[in-house]
């Protein structure tokens with residue numbers, strides 16, 4: 001039986017980054033799917049390539065974990081800077097989120113005028129800048145040392161920001177901008193939905209600042225598909241795709257790993273499966289109980305994939321904000337990402353488009369087969385119609401391929417019904433899963449553990465995990 005020092009279960013952002021940092025150790029990365037990258041993978045269907053979920057790449061800059069990790073593994077991604085991070089369209093009103101603060105302020109004052117726009121947006125930007133400059137960003141549990149280091153981080157956070165950043169985001173909007181229009185509120189909430197998975201009603205100021213400030217950073221388009229990045233990250237990693245980990249049995253000082261192809265003994269196991277889905281991998285009652293203690297976050301994605309037969313000049317990312325919720329979804333907006341016209345893989349013969357919005361996983365799970373199919377078509381057609389209403393240079397006839405994915409589809413490919421982390425608040429901070437578990441040699445990584453979702457959030461969690469892991473070697 002093959003003996004390992006580290007078994008990484010899953011090649012999502014978290015699993016791939018931690019594997020790349022430890023590739024010189026005796027490590028194997030297992031991925032059940034054919035494609036690498038999980039929610040950030042790229043797949044081929046009907047002869048064309050599509051980004052499965054993630055399309056924007058943020059955080060490739062100084063003081064950010066992604067840049068630090070990529071530099072450490074000597075990997076330079078093939079990126080293209082998006083001149084506009086995201087273009088929002090609401091009732092035909094267009095607003096560009098640009099990195100240039102003065103330009104953005106000028107634009108927002110025209111579209112959503114408010115005498116305190118400058119102070120509002122400047123405060124958010126300053127909080128975001130300070131956060132990414134904090135030196136001791138850290139969160140782990142289940143050892144005295146980890147608790148002490150986490151306490152040092154919280155103390156640094158409070159010294160820098162005081163308790164104000166844990167006050168309600170909604171309260172900050174009211175005290176700064178006053179009674180804003182329904183449209184302005186929708187604009188703010190739609191952007192928060194894509195970054196922190198909820199609206200200003202449910203989060204503290206810190207989460208709102210981080211969520212709304214990502215367009216003030218450099219935002220990149222990944223050439224040849226988001227999934228292409230994983231080929232680079234994993235170039236030195238022993239990667240076994242199409243090999244699913246089915247059972248992990250705790251032995252005295254190691255774990256027996258049973259896959260659909262083989263068996264391995266590993267001293268350490270890093271799970272990139274979600275904390276909600278990990279319990280079923282184990283037989284040990286204590287480990288099962290630990291993973292079952294995390295309440296399922298019933299948040300997921302509905303995604304529409306389109307292939308056009310034309311290549312109109314468009315920017316990379318748009319957000320369309322509607323006046324009412326999309327059928328069978330929990331949001332009134334959708335995010336549209338176009339492949340770059342010069343992308344030789346995604347844009348061969350026409351643009352590839354990924355459109356995503358938010359839905360509940362349990363809703364789709366509860367449907368009968370025919371209800372499921374009907375509702376899926378209803379949602380897809382509604383989104384396509386609204387998409388066409390907002391892009392005059394694209395006609396229905398230009399759509400050559402159209403299909404969609406629900407939370408159930410995500411589960412069948414990448415083992416997860418839930419997509420999207422929970423925003424950190426005072427209420428949930430202590431119950432947040434950390435990279436360290438109470439079990440020696442067993443670790444978590446990915447967007448259901450600290451620090452949360454997307455490239456920047458998951459990479460931050462990887463940095464913390466890497467410190468923990470290397471204390472053991």
Ligand SMILES: Cc1cc2nc3c(=O)[nH]c(=O)nc-3n(C[C@H](O)[C@H](O)[C@H](O)COP(=O)(O)OP(=O)(O)OC[C@H]3O[C@@H](n4cnc5c(N)ncnc54)[C@H](O)[C@@H]3O)c2cc1C
Pocket residue numbers: 009010011012013014015030031032033036037038039040052053054055056057058243244245246272273274301303356357413414415416419420445446447448452453454455456458
């Ligand atoms: C529609 C959508 C759009 C998004 N857009 C963006 C964006 O534009 N920018 C951004 O930064 N983020 C975006 N995100 C968020 C981001 O994609 C995720 O937070 C991130 O990719 C999650 O990474 P992860 O490490 O948690 O791994 P996951 O993506 O969850 O991957 C886990 C991997 O583990 C594998 N696995 C699970 N169980 C097993 C097993 N037993 N054996 C073997 N393999 C297993 C799965 O197959 C999967 O490949 C988006 C997410 C979605 C759903």
